[in-house]
Amino acid sequence: MIVDTLIEKIAEKQNPACVGLDTSFSYLPETMQRAYAEEKAAGVLEFNKNIIDAVCDAVPAVKVQIAYYEPLGAAGLSAFAATCRYAKERGLIVIADAKRGDIGATAAQYAEAFLGEGELSADFLTVNGYLGTDGIAPFMEACKQNDRGIFVLVKTSNPSSGELQDLKLADGRTVYERMGDMAEAWGDGSCGRYGYSRVGAVVGATYPEEGRRLRARLPRTFFLIPGYGAQGGNAAMLKGCFAAGGMGGIVNNSRGILCAYQKRGGTYFEAARAAALSMREELLSVLGEICAK
Amino acid sequence: MIVDTLIEKIAEKQNPACVGLDTSFSYLPETMQRAYAEEKAAGVLEFNKNIIDAVCDAVPAVKVQIAYYEPLGAAGLSAFAATCRYAKERGLIVIADAKRGDIGATAAQYAEAFLGEGELSADFLTVNGYLGTDGIAPFMEACKQNDRGIFVLVKTSNPSSGELQDLKLADGRTVYERMGDMAEAWGDGSCGRYGYSRVGAVVGATYPEEGRRLRARLPRTFFLIPGYGAQGGNAAMLKGCFAAGGMGGIVNNSRGILCAYQKRGGTYFEAARAAALSMREELLSVLGEICAK
Numbered sequence: 364m365i366v367d368t369l370i371e372k373i374a375e376k377q378n379p380a381c382v383g384l385d386t387s388f389s390y391l392p393e394t395m396q397r398a399y400a401e402e403k404a405a406g407v408l409e410f411n412k413n414i415i416d417a418v419c420d421a422v423p424a425v426k427v428q429i430a431y432y433e434p435l436g437a438a439g440l441s442a443f444a445a446t447c448r449y450a451k452e453r454g455l456i457v458i459a460d461a462k463r464g465d466i467g468a469t470a471a472q473y474a475e476a477f478l479g480e481g482e483l484s485a486d487f488l489t490v491n492g493y494l495g496t497d498g499i500a501p502f503m504e505a506c507k508q509n510d511r512g513i514f515v516l517v518k519t520s521n522p523s524s525g526e527l528q529d530l531k532l533a534d535g536r537t538v539y540e541r542m543g544d545m546a547e548a549w550g551d552g553s554c555g556r557y558g559y560s561r562v563g564a565v566v567g568a569t570y571p572e573e574g575r576r577l578r579a580r581l582p583r584t585f586f587l588i589p590g591y592g593a594q595g596g597n598a599a600m601l602k603g604c605f606a607a608g609g610m611g612g613i614v615n616n617s618r619g620i621l622c623a624y625q626k627r628g629g630t631y632f633e634a635a636r637a638a639a640l641s642m643r644e645e646l647l648s649v650l651g652e653i654c655a656k
Numbered sequence: 657m658i659v660d661t662l663i664e665k666i667a668e669k670q671n672p673a674c675v676g677l678d679t680s681f682s683y684l685p686e687t688m689q690r691a692y693a694e695e696k697a698a699g700v701l702e703f704n705k706n707i708i709d710a711v712c713d714a715v716p717a718v719k720v721q722i723a724y725y726e727p728l729g730a731a732g733l734s735a736f737a738a739t740c741r742y743a744k745e746r747g748l749i750v751i752a753d754a755k756r757g758d759i760g761a762t763a764a765q766y767a768e769a770f771l772g773e774g775e776l777s778a779d780f781l782t783v784n785g786y787l788g789t790d791g792i793a794p795f796m797e798a799c800k801q802n803d804r805g806i807f808v809l810v811k812t813s814n815p816s817s818g819e820l821q822d823l824k825l826a827d828g829r830t831v832y833e834r835m836g837d838m839a840e841a842w843g844d845g846s847c848g849r850y851g852y853s854r855v856g857a858v859v860g861a862t863y864p865e866e867g868r869r870l871r872a873r874l875p876r877t878f879f880l881i882p883g884y885g886a887q888g889g890n891a892a893m894l895k896g897c898f899a900a901g902g903m904g905g906i907v908n909n910s911r912g913i914l915c916a917y918q919k920r921g922g923t924y925f926e927a928a929r930a931a932a933l934s935m936r937e938e939l940l941s942v943l944g945e946i947c948a949k
Contacts, residue, residue: 385761385762387765428758428762428765430756430758430762430763430765430766430769431762431765433765433766433769433770433776434765434768434769434772434774434776435774435775436733436734436737436769436774436775436776437730437731437733437734437737437775438730440729440730440733441729441730444729444730462756462757462758462784463723463755464755464784465721465723465755466812466813466814466882466887467814468678469678469721469723469724470723472680472721472723472724472726472727473723473726475727476723476726476727476729477726479727481727481728481729482728482729482730483726483727483729491755491757491784491786492820493784493786493809493812493820493821494809494812494814494816494817494820495814495816495817495818495819495820495821496816496819497814497815497816498812498814498816516786516787519759519786519787519791520759521759521760521787521788521790521791522790523787523788523789523790523791524787524788525788526788526789526838527785527786527787527788527831527834527835527838528786528788530825530826530831530834531825531826532823532824532825532826533823533824533825533826538820538823538831541820541823542820545819545820589759594759
């Protein structure tokens, strides 16, 4: 079961961190940008492969943000697909960060694209639950059929996430709590051996108090935690997103890893590896040893 | 200004209807499916071009639903791009229905992809506002810079849209009213000569009462109205989404046009044209003459 596999990889590597391949062409070293000026998607793919090679023994997963590939059109989508494939070949769990969401018939198409057997296939997909249960059901069907998982946007890491998500409902809950409750319910009956279901939640590292509340509220929901590093989140802030034994979440870092060479010097892939290892240390210093149980 | 152009095309053609190119390969006539079995994306593109040729003098716009192209991978995305390009060449306004939404830096990438000058470029893009203002700002910048528009998901047409969208907030508004208010505010300062801004709203034909309330509440917000036909919406139900003079909205129909040949007989493109013309008649019988003013 894919959530169990993710948890076991996190425990095996003692690292609840995920490298975000939000690879803007502008992140590439200048020499690479010059070399690939006429074939940007190929440059992005080459960069990603070298990052993957450098970090694949240190991290359990990558999150590939499709938005950075779509401006390059069909060639960009091919680079996205090849990146996902290569990461899987190197033993990594692949999270497609595409935040898809639509009415049932249309969601079924997205599910086929990202949670099926096609070119864009990944292990997990981020989804937007604004449309409610019938927009999520096709993703759940694909999850059960093909052993995949989803992460529902609950409390996002960006500064204005509260405008809608923090609003109080008449029943006393906030909108993000209600969305979290829906995610927890959508996961019903799909729990693996560690007690987490196929339906996870996106919970930003930048909102520690909300993270703590959601962790207590949603015991079966695994968290994908963005916002670490460039967005201002750190290990102490996201501790509350985790349950006992450092379980229940995976923390994403994109620019802090991809662009580490700009601060650390050295090659971009060596710098990425060093950044991934420091992040691991920072997380473990707060979470302690991670136990899959 | 693109919203003015859309309105003028609606008035010129006396048709506030939009053909939804949600082209599943399974919608193609069997002979076409056999001919294109090994190159599905090419089959979808050929089908779309024939539909566009058949309807381009009768409708002002097409809505291209990217979810139906993504399962075909990079070739599918090329077919999506070529469809958008061809529709523009034939004088149609192109709405990319992709429901994108993410944090600011990432939304900027989506904006570049769909509202920039690249391969996937369209006149309008549907977006999801769950992340709040900083997730929408990059789209607005692209809209102003490149003369484009967006439609924010407000009240969607699907059966379970109310699970989140209809919830009452502590201040007495519903979630969808609050989202509508945000859309109206995001449009501030971008109104064209007919009083509608670059920020529209998606409002399902299947919820007449909510549509009526939103029309009164959001005077500067142009509506994209899905849910007509296969989803159960009809002209009488969506009348309340329109202001005086049949202004303020455009109604989408996808399967009812693309698959019209299955009910009407004849070629798929002749049947599509006939279905588009009947839909026009049905809408005008309820809305009366459409006046751009």
